[in-house]
Amino acid sequence: MDAAGRTRARLLGRFLLASLAGTLLLAVIDTAAASNAAVSLSNAASGNDLDVPRWLYVMTGGATIGASAVLASFVTDRRFIERAHESRVVLPSRGVVRRWAVRAARGFGLVALAYVVWQGFAGPQVPTVNAAVILVFAGVRAGLTMFAYLVADPWPALNPWRTLAQRLPSLDRPYPERLGRWPAVVGFLALIWIETTTAVNAVPAMLSWALVGYTAVTLAGTVVFSPATWFRYGDPVAVAFRFYGAVAPLRWTDGGLSLRPPGFRLPDSDLVDGRDDVAFVVALVWELTFTGFVTTSAGAVVVRSIVGGGVPPLAVYALLFVGGYAAFLAAYRYAARRSRRVSETYLPTRTLLVRFAPPLLAIAAGYHLAHYFTFFVTLTPRLADVLASPLSPAANPVVLTVPWWFGALPMTFVLIGHLLSIWLAHTTAYGTFPARMQAIRSQFPFVAVMIGYTVVSLWLLSLPTTAPPFLGGG
Structure with a gap:
């Protein structure tokens, strides 16, 4: 040197x-x-x-x-x-393994959403023992979000609303360019407001109703525009995971898993x-x-x-x-x-x-x-x-x-x-x-x-x- x-x-x-x-x-x-x-x-x-x-x-x-x-x-x-x-390590991965992993993640996400909604309505109305509250707040709000920026973003594969939307027809209306991600900004702030000022974390049935309402709004957005467009610009949860995932050291590339120090992709990204x-x-x-x-x-x-x-x-x-x-x-x-x-x-x-x-x-x-x-x-x-x-x-x-x-x-x-x-x-x-x-x-x-x-x-x-x-x- x-x-x-x-x-x-x-x-x-x-x-x-x-x-x-x-x-x-x-x-x-x-x-x-x-x-x-x-x-x-x-x-x-x-x-x-x-x-x-x-x-x-x-x-x-x-x-x-x-x-x-x-x-x-x-x-x-x-x-x-x-x-x-620019230093990175690329870990080769087989395409078939990735495809099956994504399919398994999509199935798990879909089952988990149905289970959470059901548990919120039918389970014990005590937040400390209700499975819906545990999964949403400890599993997703805390654990899955930490995984997104500490390891890699799993949400594109797990997202149950994306899995549902891909099976629905879409009008494919052009998305207004002037809107950008402002719907996601407003939606994210609205979710935080609801989470903070209501009893969704204390009343499981209310949490299930909130998820039902969120499902309706999300699927409506994907039907009017398209799943790819809505989850890129309008869906606050998908955008939040995408932004947090940009900090993660691991990312899928055409050659396999790319490993870089946390956050080092950010200065050159178009995020x-x-x-x-x-x-x-x-x-x-x-x-x-x-x-x-x-x-x-x-x-x-x-x-x-x-x-x-x-x-x-x-x-x-x-x-x-x-x-x-x-x-x-x-x-x-x-x-x-x-x-x-x-x-x-x-x-x-x-x-x-x-x-x-x-x-x-x-x-x-x-x-x-x-x-x-x-x-x-x-x-x-x-x-x-x-x-x-x-x-x-x-x-x-x-x-x-x-x-x-x-x-x-x-x-x-x-x-x-x-x-x-x-x-x-x-x-x-x-x-x-x-x-x-x-x-x-x-x-x-x-x-x-x-x-x-x-x-x-x-x-x-x-x-x-x-x-x-x-x-x-x-």
Whole structure:
């Protein structure tokens, strides 16, 4: 290795060591456990009191992201960055094996949908033992989504609505280009609103009715347009899995399974190509922040104080939900405008919005893992029991008790997601701007927004949790 290569390796090593040091520093601090999302089988998660001032804990996380961004900016060799992101391993696979695996997955998804709807209506109306609630929230909302960004996206094969739609006639109406993925954005936000403010996670029959309604809307969309069009642009669940799956290390290619480091496909992907896609990416980040906020003691105080002034509870939650999302979206758009100004480029703001949005998916994946990993692990015995004995699940299911060090995992996952996002933004900048100083300066506004996201998420993780007030008895 020549001197320049050794210098690049040392700089990259320092970036990784600084990132690891900051992550470990926060991991060893004994903090309150991260809350599960507002919609889960448990209303609150137990936690410990902070042993250090909360401001120090939160600022340390923000400083870790900032320091890592500074160190990453010293890696300026374009060929080194390109080689790092283009490296991959292709694992050959037989076509017949893949075809049969897809067929088995489609059959399983179809049976699972029918089983969940049936269990929601006919099973015990107790969420902790009802198989429908366990499968939807522990199996899909937590486990399958984690699999999508940690391993590979399984949803195109498992999607039961796609399997049904392929057997229905279609009018094949042309999809309005101006709509883009805005129907998926609106649908995703609507699903999160329903999940948060209704009792779908507590009343199995309501969950089944929600699935029946979702099935009707989805199949109607596929009949009017086509399955391929609707699941690419209009279906919020399919789009969410597609975006999360873009972070995964594994992907099917013509030659077989392609293996690359997590997220390294994002800078060169065409996943995000418009403001609608940017809005969906930001929605993935915001929804976990929102559900985290409303299940904390600070969130409960804010809600109760506003409701005490005479505002209806649902109006308060709507204001927080829509207003917070608008603020997250506005912060990212402001960063794009500032990036255009400080980098002195002729590229339009829209181009920067689109180019720097994919790295945010690493943050969304880190948020999701922080919120759901412990929840999924504790409910693994229930999920396994449902899968092993679907017709007669145990009346007294087992719940795992996690060791004390699990309390450090949520903040670790958040920081890892942010650090990966920093590196991906660095790579994106060097693929966008011809001059090195332009590439470096262009990142600073986006890094500032990422630090803000980090501070907010770590602050939420440090707070004690509680049931959302005025919702389901909270």
